[in-house]
Amino acid sequence: MLHDANLRPHVGERCQSCAATKNGFCGYLDATSLAKFAVRCHRTAYSQGSEIAGQGEEIDKVGVIASGLVKLATITESGDEFVLQILHEGQIAGAPGEGGDGFALEAATDVSICWVPRAAWDAFLCEKPPHFQAYTSSLTAQCDETRKFIMGMRGRNTVQRLASWLLDQCKETGCEEKPCLRVPLSRRDLASLLDMTVETLCRAVHQLDDRKAIRLLASDLFEITDIVKLRVLAKRPNENAAPVAAEFFDNSANRDSWTGDDIAMPAAPLR
């Protein structure tokens, strides 16, 4: 495990420049809570390819991905690696259960993660409801994303799966106008994620190229030349390019105090 850096950021300082404060768990926190969170965590950097948590390894801490992509994979007895999921900025890594029984976390790109010891994490959540809400919102969002991913893979052949995944990537990175998409994953990882062989993935990429939906500028650089055609090839023709700005729950719902046993209506729903 390579730890390129292991810093406890000054309150607010590091977070200011962190893109994850806009996304996922940190994005759900208000400034005050974020500051409190910052003092409890320490940021660790991992270089591409390094192992974050081994399979079967018990993790006694919870992490929020500050930058980069984390590969959630499993290695079978026969030695094959299967990429189950790619976690990104703002998502929770190492939540209880993860890694506990057969998943490994690996840095798919250079990654930095804000770790909090399990005990401190629990204490932070218990401080006030909005902290818990941030956590539940994150979990729900991640659960949902997984389901959406499965949806995108189902009932599609290899070319359609690739096209569908590229569409999702476009939305996620928000590259609607500038049609250039960088795919930091290796062919091997992407193929595994999309449940196909490297060779088939390669053919699928070139098929999209041949049909003028994309242009392969470099091995890891895709230009989306015709997003409409890409949608058709993904079997998702009627999808409007609606913004995907994750709908965070209304922060005005933050109640800093807890109710007693009396049943009080909360100021607003969680989401």
Added chain:
Amino acid sequence: MLHDANLRPHVGERCQSCAATKNGFCGYLDATSLAKFAVRCHRTAYSQGSEIAGQGEEIDKVGVIASGLVKLATITESGDEFVLQILHEGQIAGAPGEGGDGFALEAATDVSICWVPRAAWDAFLCEKPPHFQAYTSSLTAQCDETRKFIMGMRGRNTVQRLASWLLDQCKETGCEEKPCLRVPLSRRDLASLLDMTVETLCRAVHQLDDRKAIRLLASDLFEITDIVKLRVLAKRPNENAAPVAAEFFDNSANRDSWTGDDIAMPAAPLR
């Protein structure tokens, strides 16, 4: 939507006989909390095949599955239905995000669900940390289960996928000694869940039968005649038949009061 019954159970009374109190969300609650929860929810019964929540329908309530199996599916523009997941006893249905964007919930068997209006749900969670912990534990467990399911499907052909799924079912229903497994899902639903056609599923079942791993007593009744062979056929040979009793978080961790701004160590980790 068929509502065969719609009852507000008396505190404790209905819950006593409910199997879900041992599992999932309700299983994480202590007796007092469970009683409080019971007065807020109303149980609704759905007969097999009835729709619980339509695709795109906004759900303003949260449900805990009291009994039966709930099918989480999506219907594409071309009219094909894809079963993404089967939710069972004790799991959360209709969490925020679900149904919001393309999933439908349908009763795969006769089902009863304890519903709580969103607002009351949030209020319940905010009452004290253990309630939130029960929720986060449930979410994490469900997230994990989804990942395990994907793991079971990856890198396997149709026969292996079926065998793998059957193994999971054995563990879940705890039928280790008495080797009889009832599969309440229709061939159509099961095939969709396992990502194959009905025809292929049928052939896979009979292949397991031919190889003496199982015996098909009835169309929905499987006798596991040789669990070791079944493991081999599932490409999961080295799996011990370890109990899967979901590891619930230690209930002694229940803290009925909340900490202030000071950082206090919680009595025990969440899980």
Added chain:
DNA sequence: CGGCAGATTGAGACTAATCAAGAGGAGTGG
């Protein structure tokens, strides 16, 4: 320059989908 790993392309083998049709059961109406 050679060695190496990843990416690409090609040809044949094999899996699972598709199309087609039969078997069995449940419900309906005469």
Added chain:
DNA sequence: CCACTCCTCTTGATTAGTCTCAATCTGCCG
């Protein structure tokens, strides 16, 4: 009671799509 329809489950033959194996190409590093 039977004839009829409808639906699910099952089985068979054909075909399309992927995987496998193999070879070549590319860029990178020493």
